[in-house]
């Protein structure tokens with residue numbers, strides 16, 4: 563790659579990082595004293611955890627964080643956010659997380675390319691308000707356009723789940739078991755299978771077909787869970803509601 567191209571690419575990456583940070587900081591403004599907050603996973607959620615840590619440190623904001631992964635737990639500890647769990651707080655005031663795709667209109671999501679979909683879905687469904695933070699590149703008109711659907715399956719007998727996943731969707735999916743050349747094992751000790759669907763006509767029907775497979779723990783389509791999406795673009799951050 564020529565150095566001009568490398569510079570352009572680095573500039574694009576830096577611009578996207580700034581957008582993620584803007585969306586994250588806007589969402590963190592929603593957090594009030596005494597709230598229990600679900601902490602998402604991924605590069606956008608990292609900006610959110612950082613910004614929340616700054617509010618805890620600078621404003622003395624009192625909150626409890628419930629992280630969705632070991633990585634977010636570690637970061638939250640580093641930035642000084644006190645942590646809780648479902649035993650102490652079975653219901654959350656708010657959860658904030660990134661997404662791999664946001665479907666225009668319904669605000670259905672694809673999540674889990676970071677491998678944390680199960681804890682993310684549990685946390686999102688436990689929150690009174692689930693706020694999604696993205697840069698505008700994540701908006702799509704059809705789910706599955708940019709991202710595969712990650713499916714979390716128990717490790718034992720995963721080959722059978724792959725066999726059955728291959729028959730889901732209107733014309734099947736192309737399951738991939740490897741990320742970076744290794745089997746992807748989640749924080750829960752399960753495996754992730756990425757399903758590439760050429761087109762997803764009916765997300766609810768596909769969701770049911772995937773849940774019907776014995777051994778599937780969950781999948782990365784988040785249907786009817788989003789309260790709002792904060793989308794950062796070059797014109798600023800806009801708020802979308804379903």
Ligand SMILES: O=C(CO)[C@H](O)[C@H](O)COP(=O)(O)O
Nearest residue numbers: 604605606660674676677678
């Ligand atoms: O679902 C996730 C992790 O399991 C992330 O929220 C999703 O992959 C988006 O990540 P990023 O903010 O890095 O683009």
